[in-house]
Amino acid sequence: MTSATERPFLFPDVDGPLIPFGSSSGHPQATVADASTSGGQGNPLLTRLDPQLGSRLTALGCHLVWATTWMEEANEVVSPRIGLPRLPVVEWPASCADEGPRGLHWKTHHLVEWANGRPFIWIDDEISAMDRLWVDASHCGPSLLHRVDPAKGLMDADFAALTDWLRLVIPR
Known part of the structure; x- marks a missing residue:
């Protein structure tokens, strides 16, 4: 258990979790490449952002990163559209190759380092069983890879x- 003053980190990804790619919402199907190459304000997929997401994420009571x-473009383009303030940003190294076993997502090691033993939730569409195993073995605090x-x-x-998960980790 963690103390009530130690809020968990919440690490959301944008493409996939916040900007869905499927056509189930009535939008034409898109790919991650479409989102990353159309960039910032001109990104046609930004219309898929639910303006309520910011308040729902904030209501979880975590420290958002x-x-x-x-x-940093997430602060400039995504945050205002979903009602979030500027958030800290995990800075990724120029090269993330060979930082773990085969199948480990390139973000995993860096998020565990950022959390530094504190509880955290990582929200992404590319999390695998290998990521969960590695975090369980490498992170001393509670974690949820969702x-x-x-x-x-x-x-x-x-x-x-x-x-x-938060109810189990943080006594209220």
Whole structure:
């Protein structure tokens, strides 16, 4: 258990979890490459951002930190559209190759370093069983690696899972 003053980190990715790629919402199907190459304000996928996401993420009571290749651009473009203030940003090294066993996501090692033993939630659409195993073996605090369906983005069921985990980790 963690103390009530030690809020968990919440590391959200943007592409997939916040900007869904599927056509289930009535938008034409898109790819991660479409989102990353159209860039910032001109990105047509920004219309898929749910303006309520910021308040829902904030209501979880975690310390929010962007964990996305959007990096500082997430503060400039995404935060205002979903009602978040400027957030800290995980800075990714220029090269993340060979930083763990085969199948380990390139973000995993850096998020565990950032958390530095504190509880954390990582929300991404590319989390694998290898990431969970590695974090369980390498991180001394509680963690939830929550994979989001990139076709749908964060849904009510995802928020329920996050809330349930937080109830177990943080006594209220």
